[in-house]
Amino acid sequence: MRAERELVAIVAAHSNDVSRHLLRRAKQEHSGIIARSKWLGYAGPLKAIPLRGRRRFEFCRWTLLVAAAPVDRQRKRVFLELTCFGSYLVLKTIRFAFTMKPHRLQLLGLMRNLFEKSSAVLSRCETYRYELRRVWDDSLPPFVSGMLNPSTADADRDDPTITRNIQRARAMGFGSLIVWNLGAGRATQPQAWKLLADPIGPENDRHIRRILQECRDRKGIAIAGWGIPPPAYAFAPFCIDQDKSWSEPWKPFRGMYLPNSAASLAEYHSGLKPNAYYVARAERDRLTIALQEAQAKLQGFRDALEQIRSVQPETGIYFDLKDFEAETNSLLAECSELLDRQNSHRAKLSELIDTRALWTTQIDIAKAALAELDEVFKSAIGHPADVECPTCGEHYTNDIAERFGIAADTEALIGILHQAKEQKDELQKQIDAAQRELGDVETALSRIRAILSTRKNDVSLEEVMAAEGRNAASRVLRERMTEIEGKVGALGARIAELKLAMRKSLDRKRSAAINDFFFSRLTGFSMSLDVRMESFKSGSIANAHLARGSEGPRGLTAYFYAFLHTAKEFGSSTFCPIVIDAPNQQGQDGQHLPAIISFLVKKRPENAQLILGVEDAVGITADDADIVGVGVQKRQLLDDNQFAFVSEHLRPYLAQLVL
Incomplete structure (x- = not known):
């Protein structure tokens, strides 16, 4: 809808009543556009300011957000960015001064792009979202994205995924974004989506066919984005950047959210865990x-x-022999299961009682030993320092050390006694629980046996009807x-x-062959780069133990190339071009730097493409590699006259990698 009319900037009304009246009037004039408008509240005693002139606007949905302004007692200047509603336009940048009271919030409104249309096809119950559409230029082809499950985005609000897709579609030159999903059930997580009673939705197939047909008719592009790992996981072993890779292997990109990413990526790319796994x-x-x-x-x-x-x-009453047989078999099966549980509980209870008896015996023994030690200690205190044996007449010394020995034995026995009592109390709790479980089982057995032992009873019509309903259910x-x-x-x-x-x-022989191949390459490459192998004695295919100083980057170079050779030989994933930036780390001297660059160029895996960024191409000649000079201007890699060609060449690939 396009309209050309006198516009008025509404900063705020004089009161709540006036504000609500203006909002109602705007909804009446453009009910299809802002039917979902929400009430922000009274913003303050400010007046409406008319605008001169006439402007053309394309009206769209009405979105409101709430933001908090600074909280203090000083006068602040606030920028409001509101939107058009009805025949009123709230200015995008209105400055006004106000006095902010403590702990009060200033309500602000925020509008999306005025020239963007949005819509969503939802079920009446709003459980299913069949389509989400954002349009900014109808003359351009659409960008159609198919994903697993929809989130809570609708005609009035976006989620982060939709926002990113809109930005990408705009940047790639499309005029609209259309989103469909394999399952139309709305959920924020795939796990929650799968647990819905009907995650697909009764009308989803029809809407998918319609959207894809529209994409073909308008010569748009359609992509699917579910269950696909992020590109960073595919490129991780092939990219060595100067920011992190030379200090933290396996982290060339930000946002590597894969748990234990180094081991997981190494196992996948090396072939230790192939695609079939x-x-x-x-x-x-x-x-x-x-x-x-x-x-x-x-x-x-x-x-x-x-x-x-x-x-x-x-008492069971059956008019159908099949029902009677099924019910009887079910009861017999349940009875058999309960008998097994009863025997298990009885055996467990018997074992617990026997164990409790052992601990009870230990408690009695400890108490008796303590009583004897008490008598001995009292006797030792009562005797003189020199004690004569009444049998042989030998003299013994009743010194303090002997008394402390008796006291130490007493403390040990007290500890044993406390431990035994704790064990006995814990066993008693387990026995009580086992007895309760056994009682529940015996109660259930009694109920089933009573039903199975019933032969014949006088029954009423009401009982017959109730029993038949029970049987049917x-x-x-x-x-x-x-x-x-x-x-x-x-x-x-x-x-x-x-x-x-x-x-x-996960074949053991294959895993052993992969590890042997990796470490043999690592040994040879380390010798070529003057790296001591002691640094790798405790390492693994997923972990490089770095050396110190300038030897560290050379050791990492040997590790990276040993892994890439292993991935080339055994890996089941796509072998990508190798990109290495700034191998001159930790101040390599005039002997080692040419050796590193020459090694990277000449020892790359067979038929592998290498893009190596260096300041000086030392150690190689034009016969070894194509040497291209770049960096005409500061912070600019691509020449201006090559931009159009490269952009056109990369556009199809960027479209495929948009998700």
Whole structure:
């Protein structure tokens, strides 16, 4: 919608009532545009300021944010950036002075781009989002992005993912962003999305076909962005920058959020864990979530069946022999399980009681020993320093050391006594818990035995009707339980197969061959670069133990190239071009710097492309590599006359890597 009219800048109204009236009037005039407007509140006793002249604006959605201004008693100047609503336009940069009272917030409004249209196709319940659209130029082709699950973004607000995609689409020359999802259920996390009752949505397929057809008709580009690792993970071993790589290997980029990234990336790129391992693991994780969901449903049906049994009389009445047989088999199976649990609880209880008896005996022994030591200590104190043996007449010294020895034995026995009492108390708690569990099992057994032992009773019509309703409900629940149990069994078997496939992909002989290859290359490269191998004795394929001083960068160079040769030989991922920046680290001397540059150029993996950034190309000649001089101006790598050619060449690849 385009409108050309006299515009008025509304900073604030004289009162709340006037402000609300203006907002209502704006909504009435443009109900389709700002129907979702929200009330900010009364901003202060300021007046409306009319603007002269007429301007053309494309009206769009109305978005409001709240910001806090500085809190103090001084006069502040605040910049307001508000938007157009109805026939009113709030100026983008209005300055006004005001006195801020302590602990009060100044409410500010904020508007998006006035020339951007937005829309979203939601279900009536707003549980599903089938489409999200942002348009800034209808004449240009659309950028269509397919993702796994939608978040809470809608026609009125964006989330960080949508904001980034809008920025990328604008930068790449598209006129709009259209987002669809594999599943239309709205959730912020894929795990929560998968747990929805219907994560796909009843109308999602139709909307996906419509969006993709529109993309083809308007010659747009469509990409899919779910389950794809960030490019940083693919390029990590091939990029050595001067900021971090020469001090922290495996961290050439910011935002490496992969847990234990060095080990994970090394295992993947070296081939220790091939692609087949990660494919099987991803499928295992997906099926594990499905298994947990099925088990939760199964437990729900079991609880419901148990509730039906608990509210009905113990006597079963059946008009269908199949129902009777199914119910009897179910009760017998439950009875057998309860008997097993009863035996297990009895065995555990017996073991606990025997252990308690042992600790009780130890307590009695410790008490008796303490009593004897007390008598000995008292006797030692009562005797003189020189004690004569009444049997042989030998004299013994009753000194202080002997008395302290008796006291020390007493302290040890007291500690043993306290420990025994604590163990006995803990065992008593376990015995009480085991007895309660055994009582619950015996109660359940008594109920089932009473049902199974029933032969015939006089029943009323009401009991017959209630029993038949119970039987019908139980029948449906058992059928659903049987179906889900089959699904649970199939999922469990498939998960076990995937775990086996993961273990098989981690072949020990292959792993040993990869490690031997890596360390043999590391040894040879270290000797070529004058690096002592003691630095790597405790290292691994995922960890480089650095040497000190100028030897450290040379050791890292040997490590990087040993790994790249290993990835070239055994890896299952794409082998990317190698980019190395500033190998002259830690002040390499005139002998080692040419050796490093020559090594990097001549010892690169076979058929590998190398882009090496150095200040001086020492150690190599034009016969060894193409030497290109760059940096016409400060902080500028690309020449001005090459920009258009390079931009056109890279645009298709940037489009593929946008997510």
